[in-house]
Amino acid sequence: MNDLVEKVLQGDRRSAAKLITLIENDAPEKRDVLRQIYPHTGRAHVVGITGSPGAGKSSLVDELTREIRSEDLKVGVIAVDPTSPFSGGALLGDRIRMQEHATDRGVFIRSMGTRGSLGGLAEATRDAIRVLDAFGCDVILVETVGVGQSELDIMHHADTTLVVLTPQAGDHIQTIKAGIMEIADIFVINKADLDGARKMVTDIEAMLDLSPLINGWRPPVVTTIAIDHRGIPELWATIKKHRAWRKGNKGETNRERVRRELAEIIQRQLVHLISRDLDRHYEHLVEKVAARQLDPYSAAMDIIRQSWKGGLTQ
Template sequence: MLEVSKLIQGNKRTAAKMISLIENEGEGKRELLSKIYPHTGNAHVIGITGSPGAGKSSLTDVLIKQARNNELKVGVIAVDPTSPISGGALLGDRIRMQEHALDKNVFIRSMGTRGCLGGLARASKDVVKVLDAYGCDIIIIETVGVGQSELDIMHYADTTLVVLTPGAGDHIQTIKAGIMEIADIFVINKSDLGNTKKIVTDIEQMLDMSPRYHGKWRPPVVETSTLAGLGIEELWSLIQQHLEASRASGELRVNVRERLKAEVMEMIEENLSNYLWDSLTQNGGIEQMLDDLVDRKIDPYTEANRIFQKFLTERSNVNV
């Protein structure tokens, strides 16, 4: 078993090995995460999402610089599309951030989606815990290029940046309800290209019409250019302001509670599913049940309820 004490002391090699074990669903994963958990909850998790080509990687790069200028330890989870040949991540994000490779206070990990939808890798939430325990003050999660419905980042990040670009087609199409409602900050990147007024106006009008922001944090719209260095310090300041505001209002704690509730329920469902499936397959009854379903001798609704009731009875007898 990998030593948690080494991770907490900031051993980079240990962190890398733990992340690999988690990604590969290695033996002892849950036991390891259980030991790590008490040492988590200190990092500010920043999610960066948006359409392909919006400049998310370049924005991540300049935010790393801002964090390091403030002497903060940074972890980056750069989610890339999975290679259809090797099954690994296409390491474009790490190439863009290679100038930080020798900085001992920057940990960058590229991860493949491995078929997981939502713009993230399946292991992302557990890797966040490793980087948190490793001592990162800031953890940046950069999603793959996403569309209107890939909203998983909202379940991982304390502050979510939705990155848009001017001249990228129909602005309203880009900021439909789903992706719009997860934004804590809207970033209009590549603003040096001009033509930003229209998209800024569209976002502000949509925010004006939404009752959910009245009396709460209203997502600001900031124009940036990583190439020209415009708006980066303003964006960094807004990220800190959002963290402070969400802490003061209690919203951060509420969001963390909801995330943990979802995570616990997900694990319970997985355990129950595995247990029920094992019990069905052990005596070969699954094949007969499927044949009867195909032949319409039974229906799936009654059968599912029967299996569940049997499970409850068995558990009740064990407890007695």
């Protein structure tokens, strides 16, 4: 396993793919692998691309990749697709859409199924980002599944979040939704050749006039026609401008992100431990609650305390 990590740090593509698969499958070696690569992360700029289905996110990622590669930067792409609740499979269509970049050694493309995870991303997305960071990617593009107003996890993973909207798709209604407004670092009006694009820009600008600035940053509104590469250079320039702005606020943002990640890891570990031990060690508490001898909240706190003391590191 140490050899595999070392190869990733040297830029070996096959080893990077193997490590991501190991993480996705939650292999026993996962924790040790992440411990080894963590000191080599934090250099890549992560760009999240989210928005409703049909907004042209994949085309936007494709053209952004081309634009970034024109500066000879190494690009990682993580494209998240919904997993079927029936078969457990995912279409992973971005591998089809981005075939042009498949032979480019400066581009690493990884499609991931959500595997039932909510929030628009796969559970392993954050760790896959770290692998690509350690692999040497300068920019990592993360495309979420088509989302509505509540699947906002990308804001906790990305350094710059693009919210992609399209005219004539009812998206102007979304601009008044607090969640979407708050996660966007940049608004992208894609398919801007359609009627209503200018009105959508005006509506978003009006909403931004009524919204407080986040640490002094006002999200720009960029229009694009991704399939013609129109507006893509301007979009990439805006992303770089946001990256430069972030440098003055990076410490606080990173601390917030670390705090959230630690809370999520603790939560997952506790759920795992309690689910594992509930039938085996806590049946007496279940019986007491069922007999009305103990209330559920007291029983739950007792289980949490015992699990915390007994097995968090197991």
